[in-house]
Every structure is written in C-alpha cells, then in structure tokens.
Amino acid sequence: MPNKNHLRIIADRQLEESGEVKFNYGFGENEDEANIEPNYIFMARAFRDDLRSYRSDIEVKAAAKNKTIDVPFDVDYLEVDFMGQFHLEKYYSIWYNTFGLEGVSFTNFNRTALFSIADQDKFQVFISSVEGLINRGLDDNTEADFNKNVLFVKNFKLLTLSDVLQVSAENIGNVVVLKTIELPASPVIEKGILDALESYLTIHQISYEINRETHRLELYDATLDELIAIAQNFDVIESITSSLSGVVRPGVYNIPSRDFGFEIANADEELPLIGILDTGISMQTPLASITLRDDTFTLDGNPLIDDCGNDGHGTMVAALAALGRHNHSNNFEGEITADAKLLSIKLIGSGDGYLSEKKVIELLYKAKEKYPQLGIFVLTICYKTHKRTNEAFSNYTYELDKFAHETDSLIFISIGNNSQAMNENVDYDLNYFNNEHTNLNTPADSMNNMTVGAAADGLYDGAFNGIAPGKEFPAIYSRTDHIDLTVIYSVKKRNKNLFKPDVIEGGGDYGFYNPTTIDFMDNAAMSVLSSNPALGYTKEVGTSLAAPLTANLAAKLKIVYPDLKSQTLKALIINGASLKNIVYPDVNKPLLNRTSGYGLIDANRTIFSDENSATMILEDSIQSGEQKIYPVNFPHYLISTSLGKTNRVLKITATLCFSFLPLQHNQLTYCPIHIAFSIFKNHSSDDINRVQRLLNSKLRTTLSWSQSARDKSTPAPYSNVQKIEFNVDVAQLRSEGKTFKLAVQALLSNQIMASQIENYPTKFNFSLVLNIEETVRANTGRLYDELRAINNVEVINVAEADLEGEI
Structure with missing residues (x-):
C-alpha cells in the first residue's frame, strides 16, 4: 500500500479546553514518613558509632590541613542517610534554621543528603540531639x-578525603574531573575558596579549566599528591573522578580484503x-564525498583521519549513520544513496583515552554555532566504568542534557558494551543482566538524548546465527539500565516509564564456537565499512553500531519532515x-524494558503512515499547573460498517517526549517537570479530574495517566518519555x-531548592505522537483520509506527500 506522510495536529485549533491540574484521588497525600516511630535502642547504637567516627574524622581532617596554603574559609560537610525520603519543601528550611545545615546535594532519590555545616552554633543542636537520643536509647x-x-x-558521617578522592595512582590519567559544591546560602564562602584554589593551581603550574556555572573543574596531568592536597585543603570539592573513556567495541574481525x-x-x-563524535572519519573511503572538509573539531589529531586500530572506528560509525540499514544489509550493491552528510568531531585517536568533558561540550556548542542546521549527533565513546545501581547523574550527563535542551539537538548515545559477557556466559542467559556490572556507562543515562542498546540482528539475510533466541532480542x-526503584519504592509508587535504553537496534551477536563456548563469529556479526582501503570491510559487533543506525532513522525523518523538533523525532522513533x-519468561519480565527499552525500531512504521494507519503529531507547549484537552474524532464508518468484528477494531499507540533544563545536586528532581498524558472518555477537564468512584473517565481500567505526580510526600522521579498502547472497541466509540479526549x-x-526554582521556566514544550491503526482482517483503506477530514490536521510537508523512500 502507498506510503502517506504523517499528519500534524494544528494545536490551537484542535485544543478544546484548558483547565487546571487537580489531584482529588490516589494515595500518599497524607503520608508523613518523618513520623515513623523508631526503635531507640538500635538507633542509639548507630548514632553512638556515627558520633565517634564523626569526632575522629573531624580531628583527622583538621590535622591534615596545610597551614602554608592560603584558604580563607574552612567548611565541613555532613552526609546523612534518612529513614525515608527527605522532603525539601517541608524540611529544607527546618534543617537549615534548626541545625545550621545547608543542603547542597541530594542523591538516592532524596534519601541521602550532603549538608554543609553553615552555622556551627546551630549545628551543636544536632550534636546535642544525637547525644540525647543515645542517652534515651x-x-x-x-x-x-x-x-x-x-x-x-x-x-x-563527615565527608572525608576517601569520599572525595575517587581515583588511584593507576587510573588518574591526564585528565581528572573535580565536581565542586554550590553553596547558595554562602556564595561569598564558595567564591572565596574557589578563588584561592585557582590561585593555588596557577602558582603550582597545574593546568586547569573551570566552569563555575556548572560547578566543574578539570585538571590536566595532575599527580596523586597534588589531588590529595587539593582535596584536603579546599573545602569545596565533592568528588574527584577519572574521565577514562573508550569506544564501544567488543571485538574486531577481518574478512578477506576487497575494494569498497x-x-x-x-x-x-x-x-x-x-555530527560523529568518535575517532575521526577516513577520507580514503567513499564517505569522503559526503563528509564536510572541516578539520577544526578535534581533541586528538586530524578529524579527517581515522587510524583507530587496524580498521578504524569512527568511519564505520559514520557509514552506518549516513548509509543506514538498507545499504549495509544489501552489502552496498547497486546504487548507493546516502541519507545524511557528515561532520567529523574527533574526541580520541585510539580506542581508549581520558576525555576532557569540558572540551567535548565546547566542541558541541561550536559545531552547532557554525552549522545551525546540525541537530543530530552520534556518541559511542562512553566511560569504561559502569554506573552503580541508582547512582546519580554525572556532570558529563548533565552537560549533554543541557546542550540538547538549549540547542534542540538529539545525541544518539550507545548504552555501552559489557566486554566481560563473552567470558562469563556459555549461552544466552537473561538472568545475567541482573548483575550490577552489566549496568550502563556514563553518559548513557542522559534523559534529553536517546540511548540505544544493541539487538542481536546483524543485518544479514537467511538464518539467524547468533546466540540470542532471535535477532530482535538484546x-x-x-x-542494562542502572535504575532500580524496587529497592526504594513500593509497587504503586514506582515510575514505570523510567528506564534505559530507549530502543534497541541491530548490533550483531556472538556465535557458538562450539556448543558450550561463545566467541566472536563472522557469521553472527555485522559487515561494516573499514577505514583501511586494504580491507574494504570488516566484521564487528557492538552497541556502537546500533546507535548510528538509529541516528540514520532520525536523518530519514528529517528528509521527509525537515521542520520537526528533535523531541518529536525521538517520540516518532519510540512510538x-x-x-x-x-518475549521473556515471566520470571525475567522485570528485565524487559531495562534491557530492550521500548523495543526494536521499525523504520517504515516510524517514517510513514498509510491508508489504514495514521500517525498524528502534536507539538505544543503547556504551563505548570495547566491541563489541556484535545478531542480526537473518529470516522463514522467505524460504528456504521460491518468490520468483521466489534472488539479491538483499532489499536492506539501514543508517545510523549519533552526536553527539560536539568537540575544539578538533586537526583530526584534532575527532571523537575511532570508532564503526563492519557486518552479518556469524551469528558471535560473537570470530569477527568473527578474521583473515579464518582465519575470514571477511563476508557479502560488499566489506562490511566502515563505517570503520576499526585503523591506529594514521597514522589517518584519523573520521566520525560512515556508511551501507552491500548485497543478500541466499537462499543466505546459508540458510547x-x-x-x-487526549x-x-x-x-x-x-x-526544588529555592536557589534553583527562582529563574526556572514555567512553560514547557512537548511532542506527542499518536498512531491509530485498523486491526480488522480486511482493512477498509478509509482510516487515514477520514481522520484527516474530521480533525484539525494537515499533511506534513505536503509537497512530498506521495514520497515513497527506500527504507
């Protein structure tokens, strides 16, 4: 059947009503975890040990100070683990005014807080209270x-040197990242210490780059002794970490040499x-004709040369991004048509290296400034260390999310490869993904960008040769995702939308060397372009192949719909x-989204509608506290014509995506914006808000808001990606x-901390993709045209409405 272009919902004409967000139902409104009655004996024992350690650590810290280093202020920091969630709106000012403790960072979804001791006199109230409880228990x-x-x-506990210094002599490298602490209530102290630190670095000839706005400092070629001195004397450092990164590639193959x-x-x-953020793009390949001859974007050598290993890495990534699935599965036979042109942004020259995250971000902004049309990037260079379960967002992730939001860009990021998997398995075992060391690598936890995992598909015809149960499997x-809300929240309070990857795409698979051994096998891997003319092609597997293939789909979308926003591209791909x-066994179903995201991408379904399946796109904005209602009108033939069945005549799939300005220092409100959606009965905004027992607006009992913000005492983190799917019966359409109502x-x-909310926007853009398809045995061929006729929609890029591209 012929392809049809998607439909754009004309927001201001389709909008029926704008009401207020009201939560008149649900759980948690009166819950107060601070009123938990404790066991005084067990608490007193813990407090006694903590107080002894605190007093010992404070003496050690004071003794380690170098009196010859001129620092105007000393600040101590207290890390507190709470019984439940620390509610900022309720307790932040109480702890500051009562105990003299200023909250500066919140992790573990607000169950752990780092406080600066801002008032020593008031802090004695805390110490006295600890002593009193010890006496009581x-x-x-x-x-x-x-x-x-x-x-x-x-x-x-006191924040100590061992907490701050997270590098060793073996993994320092030539770049280390210092995360500095923001002191909103004490800006003079924060500035004074930072000024003194910069003077110290200059005097000691330690090369550095600092960004006070984003609270990060990079040191180059610093020794371990220098890092220890900085951590011990300048009380504004929260962490010192390594930036060791590597290209996402588990193995290298060489097949018989041949020309391109x-x-x-x-x-x-x-x-x-x-934009390809990688190891360069070789100009000795056919990619030279579609690569901009711009050698200015690099951190390590000429970006138009790719000499990583024997066959390059950036070149194969670039080819997948520009030439896509069809050309690779077709072995580049026949006429080769590109879907994109390329800009090489070279981050490292070899497979591993220590990245200057600050310089990476600067390259991104400079590339966007020089090429305003540039909105799609591929990043397959990740940290080599996996994230711990429920670990907070890094500065690097924060910067990438901020860049995407400010520039309307979309970076396709590899989730990372677990190189141990081949040695730790003898078969495909889903239970293996429960191990923490299979967690994703920074910056694959980015929320505004798109994280891509690898499916076992190697883009070859014929029998599947990998170890996975099928090519669609991860x-x-x-x-896998590193977030596990089951250890923190009850079943009813978890946000089911919070997971990574977003999607999976082909990356090739391991094969069976023999029935009990898995290894790199040519027939299970993917054939990709080499930077080496003597090879022509090579065999590879990895998530670094999946990410550019997904970026290629975004480029195809831009060809057909050049004016769509980046978050709309993301929503279309996910939808x-x-x-x-x-299909996972029941025991493994909790792993499904954490390993496969929303599933394997489908290019044709993403790019085009057809006469029996219409995709409608809504790009709009909404105010905080606002609830918008858009009617979705269905054709009369659905209730007046015999369709062969009356149940499940339509399937509706809808996805909402939005970008946001991320907030540092608070893991729970890194994404501080709750935007949710659903499709309800033909009711008003007030009716939809009413208590369900008085008026049920749900189309199905399982179909509610895509995420909830109604629990104010112990809220779960918000997601900026949500998807719903449900079937529609004739009886529902008739009633x-x-x-x-959408x-x-x-x-x-x-x-949100007061220092962060002051200038935060209160109006937010969002993208919502709605696909409606007939699911009857004999499709009518009427759905697309009749939906178009009775809703306020327009065909996107109408001049290309009859386009049938090669997917």
Whole structure:
C-alpha cells in the first residue's frame, strides 16, 4: 500500500479546553514518613558509632590541613542517610534554621543528603540531639532531650578525603574531573575558596579549566599528591573522578580484503547533517564525498583521519549513520544513496583515552554555532566504568542534557558494551543482566538524548546465527539500565516509564564456537565499512553500531519532515518501536524494558503512515499547573460498517517526549517537570479530574495517566518519555459519540531548592505522537483520509506527500 506522510495536529485549533491540574484521588497525600516511630535502642547504637567516627574524622581532617596554603574559609560537610525520603519543601528550611545545615546535594532519590555545616552554633543542636537520643536509647533516660527531626536520620558521617578522592595512582590519567559544591546560602564562602584554589593551581603550574556555572573543574596531568592536597585543603570539592573513556567495541574481525566497490550517487544533494563524535572519519573511503572538509573539531589529531586500530572506528560509525540499514544489509550493491552528510568531531585517536568533558561540550556548542542546521549527533565513546545501581547523574550527563535542551539537538548515545559477557556466559542467559556490572556507562543515562542498546540482528539475510533466541532480542553484551526503584519504592509508587535504553537496534551477536563456548563469529556479526582501503570491510559487533543506525532513522525523518523538533523525532522513533517479538519468561519480565527499552525500531512504521494507519503529531507547549484537552474524532464508518468484528477494531499507540533544563545536586528532581498524558472518555477537564468512584473517565481500567505526580510526600522521579498502547472497541466509540479526549497536564516539582526554582521556566514544550491503526482482517483503506477530514490536521510537508523512500 502507498506510503502517506504523517499528519500534524494544528494545536490551537484542535485544543478544546484548558483547565487546571487537580489531584482529588490516589494515595500518599497524607503520608508523613518523618513520623515513623523508631526503635531507640538500635538507633542509639548507630548514632553512638556515627558520633565517634564523626569526632575522629573531624580531628583527622583538621590535622591534615596545610597551614602554608592560603584558604580563607574552612567548611565541613555532613552526609546523612534518612529513614525515608527527605522532603525539601517541608524540611529544607527546618534543617537549615534548626541545625545550621545547608543542603547542597541530594542523591538516592532524596534519601541521602550532603549538608554543609553553615552555622556551627546551630549545628551543636544536632550534636546535642544525637547525644540525647543515645542517652534515651542506651541509658533508658526518659528525660533525655532531643529534637524530633533526628528521628528521621538513619546514619550520618563527615565527608572525608576517601569520599572525595575517587581515583588511584593507576587510573588518574591526564585528565581528572573535580565536581565542586554550590553553596547558595554562602556564595561569598564558595567564591572565596574557589578563588584561592585557582590561585593555588596557577602558582603550582597545574593546568586547569573551570566552569563555575556548572560547578566543574578539570585538571590536566595532575599527580596523586597534588589531588590529595587539593582535596584536603579546599573545602569545596565533592568528588574527584577519572574521565577514562573508550569506544564501544567488543571485538574486531577481518574478512578477506576487497575494494569498497561503491560510490554515493547523491552526494550533491541537500541532506541532513550528522555530527560523529568518535575517532575521526577516513577520507580514503567513499564517505569522503559526503563528509564536510572541516578539520577544526578535534581533541586528538586530524578529524579527517581515522587510524583507530587496524580498521578504524569512527568511519564505520559514520557509514552506518549516513548509509543506514538498507545499504549495509544489501552489502552496498547497486546504487548507493546516502541519507545524511557528515561532520567529523574527533574526541580520541585510539580506542581508549581520558576525555576532557569540558572540551567535548565546547566542541558541541561550536559545531552547532557554525552549522545551525546540525541537530543530530552520534556518541559511542562512553566511560569504561559502569554506573552503580541508582547512582546519580554525572556532570558529563548533565552537560549533554543541557546542550540538547538549549540547542534542540538529539545525541544518539550507545548504552555501552559489557566486554566481560563473552567470558562469563556459555549461552544466552537473561538472568545475567541482573548483575550490577552489566549496568550502563556514563553518559548513557542522559534523559534529553536517546540511548540505544544493541539487538542481536546483524543485518544479514537467511538464518539467524547468533546466540540470542532471535535477532530482535538484546545482545548479551548490551548493557542494562542502572535504575532500580524496587529497592526504594513500593509497587504503586514506582515510575514505570523510567528506564534505559530507549530502543534497541541491530548490533550483531556472538556465535557458538562450539556448543558450550561463545566467541566472536563472522557469521553472527555485522559487515561494516573499514577505514583501511586494504580491507574494504570488516566484521564487528557492538552497541556502537546500533546507535548510528538509529541516528540514520532520525536523518530519514528529517528528509521527509525537515521542520520537526528533535523531541518529536525521538517520540516518532519510540512510538514505532516494538517489543512484540521479544518475549521473556515471566520470571525475567522485570528485565524487559531495562534491557530492550521500548523495543526494536521499525523504520517504515516510524517514517510513514498509510491508508489504514495514521500517525498524528502534536507539538505544543503547556504551563505548570495547566491541563489541556484535545478531542480526537473518529470516522463514522467505524460504528456504521460491518468490520468483521466489534472488539479491538483499532489499536492506539501514543508517545510523549519533552526536553527539560536539568537540575544539578538533586537526583530526584534532575527532571523537575511532570508532564503526563492519557486518552479518556469524551469528558471535560473537570470530569477527568473527578474521583473515579464518582465519575470514571477511563476508557479502560488499566489506562490511566502515563505517570503520576499526585503523591506529594514521597514522589517518584519523573520521566520525560512515556508511551501507552491500548485497543478500541466499537462499543466505546459508540458510547463516546466517536470522540475521545487526549489530555495533557504539567506541574513543576515542589522538591526544588529555592536557589534553583527562582529563574526556572514555567512553560514547557512537548511532542506527542499518536498512531491509530485498523486491526480488522480486511482493512477498509478509509482510516487515514477520514481522520484527516474530521480533525484539525494537515499533511506534513505536503509537497512530498506521495514520497515513497527506500527504507
């Protein structure tokens, strides 16, 4: 059937009503975890040990100070683990005013806080309360006095050198990253210490780059002794970490040498531009005709040379991004048509290296400034160390999310490869993904960008040769999500939308060397372009192949719909992805999204509609506290014509994506914006908000808001990607007068520190993709045209409406 272009919902004309967000139902409104009655004996024992350690550590810290180093202020920091979630709106000012403790960082989804001791006199109230509770619990002194807020404390400790210094002599490298602490209530102290630190670095000839706005400092070629001195004397350093990174590639193959044997036929056309952040792009390949001859974007040598290993890395990534699935699965035979042009942004020259994250971000902004049309990037260079379970966002991830939001860009990031997988498995075992060391690598936890895992598909015809149960399954080396809300939240309070990767795409697989041994096998891998003319092609597997293939799909979308926003591209790709053929045993189903995201991408479903399946796109904005209602009108023939069945005549798949300005120092509100959506009965905004027992607006009992912000006492983190799927019966269409209501609501979190909320925007852009398809045996061929006729929509890029591209 012929391809049809997607439809754009004309937002201001389709909008029926704008109401208020109201939560008149649900759980958690009156819950107060701070009122948990503790066991005084066990708490007193923990406090006694913590207090002894604190007093010992404070003496050690003071003794380690170098009196010859001129630092105007000393600051101590207290790390506190709480019994439950520390509610900023309720307790932040209490802890500051009562205990003299200024919250500067919140992790473990607000169950762990780092406080600066801003007022030593008030801090003695905390110490006295700890002593009082110890007396109450261990000495059974019922008269012992303590402030009730310490009852919420599980453990506390001084921030020490071992907490700050997270590098060793073996992994320092030539670049280390210092995360500095923001002191909103004490800006003079923060500035004074940072000024002194810069003077110290200059005097000692330690090369550095500092960004005070983003609270990060990079040191180059510093010794371990120098790092120790800095950590011990300048009390504004939260962490010192290594930036060791590597290209995402688990193995290298070499197949018989042959020429490239193809040329790109449309190199002179106007095509989308993709930035390849990698090891360079070789100009000794046919990619030279579609690569900009710009050698200015590099951190390590000429970006138009790729000499990583024997056959390069950036070159094969670039080829997958520009030439896509069809040309690679077709072995580059026939006329080769590119989907994008390329800009080489060289980060490292070899397979491994220490990245200057600050310089990477600068390259991104400079590339965007020089080429404003550049909005798609591929990044397959990740940290080599996996993230710990529920570990907070890094500065690097924060900077990439901020860049994407500010520039309307989309970076396709590899989730990372687990190189141990081949040696730790003898078969494909889903239980293996439960190991923490299979967690993703920084910056694959980025929320505004797109994280891609690898499916076992090697883009070859014929029988599947990998170890996975099928080519749609995630490859055993592909990493998993590091977020596990089950250890923190009850079942009802978890955000089911919070996971990575976003999607998976072909990356090749391992093969069976013999029935009990897995290894790199040519027939299970993917054939990719080499930078070495003597080889022509090579065999590879890895998530570094999946990410550029997904970026290629974004480029195809830009060809057909050049004006779509980046988050709309993301929503389209996710909406078209499917988990249909990835069937896990019941015991492993909790791993499904954590390993496969929203599933394997589907190019044709993503790019085009057809006469029986219409995709409608809504790009709009919404205010905090606002709830918008858009009617979705369905054709009369669906209730008046015999369709062969009356149940499940339509399937609706909808995805919402939005970017946001990320917030540092608070893991829970890194994404501080709650935007949710769903499709309801033909009701008003007020009716949709009513208590369900009084008026049920749900089309199905399982179909509610895509995420919830109604629990104010212990909120779960928000997701900026949400997807719903459900079937529609004829009876529902008839009872609702052939109209359903698409509702979108927004709310800014109340868990934001005062210093962050002051200038935070209150109006947010969002992208929503809605696919409606017939699921009857004999399709009518009427759905697309009739949906178009009765809704306020327009065909996107109407001049190309009859385009049928090669997918």
